[in-house]
Amino acid sequence: MRKYTSAYPALWRVMDVLEGAFAAVWPKKGGNYTPYLMLAPAILLVGTLVVGLLYIGDTSLRTLDRTTFQFSDFWTLDNYTRAFFESFTWTIIWRSLMGAIIVTFVTLILAFPYAYTMVRTTNSTLRKFLLIALFLPFFIGQVVRAYGWLIILGNQGIVNDVLGLVGVEPLRLLFNYPAVLFGLVQYMLPFAVLMLAPAMTAIPEEIEAASTSLGASWIKTMTYVVIPMAKPGLIGAGLVVLTLSLTDFAMPAILGGGTQDFIANAIYDQFFRTSDQGFGASLAIILIGIETMIVGLIFAVFGAGTLELGSNDS
Amino acid sequence: MTFKKTINRRQLLKTSAAAGTVLAAPSILWAAEPAKPAELIVRAWGGPWVEALKNGVSDPFTERTGIRIIHDLTEDNEIQPKVWAAVAQNRTPPIHINWDTTTNATKSALRGVCEDLSDLSNLAGTTDLAKPVGVEGYPIVNTYGYVYVLAYRTEAFPDGPPASYHDLLDPKFKGRVAFYNDGIGFHFPAQVAGGGSLDGIPDAMDPCWDFVTKMKEQNPLLGEDPDFVTWFQNGEIDAACTISTNALGAKRNGVDIAWTVPAEGSKFDTDGLWIPKGHSESELYWAKEYINSAITQEAQQVWLDGLGLPGVVPGLTPPEGLAGDPSYPTTEADFERLIRISGKTQVEHESEWFSKFKQIMQG
């Protein structure tokens, strides 16, 4: 018979102490509150943002006196009234909202086959290649990537050079709405794929095989089997792309040629150019309000996707 | 003979007393000079701008005093809320010296966050240009001026420079003209181009907006300084209303560019240096010394050679090729066609002009 050097491993002793401490601090009946305890650090961390938001909210209620450049001592809703009544605000909100929706749509259309191929391929080198192609752009950063596109799509850029070979005059491919949307799509694509991939992995291949063996064409399989099963991933990815595009600042600024401002650009202008921090803050609050409503709506209608609650409770 | 001897002795006494004072003076000065900080932070625009500043002002200052200069390259617009927040929250501001546009600096001055610079010894040697218009005293010291010229690609204008902004309304320039994205530099000539007069600024600016609406038909590109340089270099535009330094930059990189002051005139404005409140006494002292050194002739000559802009001290030699150039005004006659509007008026109406311009261009 083997001789044990110690009857009770040290690690177990440590665990016992931790268990004891936990039991002492957290009553047995507290089991229901465990999730709240686990969420507490995250809630606190995001709380710092909320504190910042309070400062912004306070600023939004103060108007700027342009002779002293001081903010008013008293609170007033003037900034909000101004925002509501200026038609420019609505132009921008509409442009940003439409843009974000289109970008989400296009990104998901491109991300789905990419995630599918990446997950389903049996060739591991190919999978790595696809993953790396996804990651590398992250390291160049949004702004430098946008400048890269300015060079490619510019008047003297490659695309126009190639078109010139067939005798087409240089086209103005940049500094318009489609250019901004394109820039947003190429920026959001990696995020969308990364969020879709785990959801796709969870769909067993056999189900697709089963569907085909029951006589469904590949389009039917996709539509009725794969996409619904990928729904949590699609919603998660869609939400992320929607919120990030709506609040993006760099792409509209760089690819838009100054004529395609999104909401974040308008906020930037007010904070930094006209020094009217109150007005900028009110625009920010309006944006947050609109977005929270949209997000809440999506959560309520579609469920939270991969962020789903209690998906494991049987 | 005795007389001479007496004089000699008196002379001797005088000179030795004088010598003694001179020798003792440094130690008196040292005693009066506050402790030197290890470094001072100066905000500057990057690229050729900060290089010119280093050569003309920062490096010589470091050599003289031993204080290291760190250049903060944050944009002037973006540092403003940071500085204002610091002063409002009683913290040390993130920079010691701000190299800013006079318009921006005027806002800070009106808000009361600038230290008073009236006691700088070298101010006595500067021209009127150094004094900011519309604010009391010297919360800012203007350091040079610049012109918002009409820059153009010579290839696109074979018959010579465009005589007026109306020339840019030609359909062949659709999508090939550029302005600052807040319309700055263009408002005032547009007022004239639209049939109005400069006296109408700021209260009767309809002619300006009418002309801007006409220009909108040309689908202009809107951007900031680095964009103009890139656009000219990449052949995206044929003409722009921009400061001459950008055109000069593109020219030095080999693009065939020239510039002119059209019939409507061109806006003239200044940049300056100021110190945010909230620094310790010793740091304030040395920051002031820095600005003081920036308005000496030697510093201005080297600094502004790199920028190609006219300074605020008399007797500067213009850089090669810029003597008599409309972007380098020095005499009264040069200033005839340039438009100068008080900083105070500009900052008061800026927000309004900004929104109107954006509304027309993007609405």
Add this chain to the structure above:
Amino acid sequence: MNQPFGQKALFWTLVVISIVTLSAPTFVVLGASVTSGNIITFPPEGFSLKWYGKILGEQDLRDAFMRSLWVATICVIVAMPTGTLAGIALSKYRMRGGLIIQTYLLLPFTIPLIGSGIGLMLAFGDAGLLGNLWPVGIATAVINLPFMIWAVSSSAAGLDPDLELAAQSCGAGPVQTFFNVTLPAVTPGVITGSLLMFILSLNEFLVSLLLVDARTVTLPVQIYNSIRSIITPDLAAVSVVFIVVAMLAITALDKFVGLEIFLKSK
């Protein structure tokens, strides 16, 4: 499984479009960095490594890069426990007020970065925290937190609750179950999330812009500031160096953990 030809053709076309779109700027930046001229163009004029020589000699850039690494490290240290706990909680439990908590935790995305930046600057300023680097790390952790939470919760979604019950029926207390059963099961998600957080924090410039000053400036902010003044090929060179470092990191990651972890939920 053999995909039908129609599906393959369509999917692969789209994938190729995606790859080209994602990689094109990389090549442009690479090409522009080796130009012997002074302007960023593609194809480059001539070939010269002078821009690399220039940036490798600049102490400022090196310092900024080290600071960025430090900020990214703090970000991961803060986000890992916070995001993991939250991800597990959201995935395992059904709770009251869930919808509100979900929307609340998505705030970092719904608040525009400029708003977050200014708000945090004012809040940290009042607390006297500005001038240090660690608040910047915390800030980058906050604004990217949903990614971490998502990564962990999608991993935890695959966690079989029976495993935990089994552990408990064998006598394991709650703490032990957590460390020995739950945590190992979500490790793929934790690693994925942490890496994502690191990369995002390393590249963050908008919120950092408002929280740093000249003594604490990070690399992305420095690059952004330079671009606002003038765009020269040395910025392209910096980006290429970044990419090379990234490739090395990715290769190392692949050797240790396997890149496929990003695809797995289990």
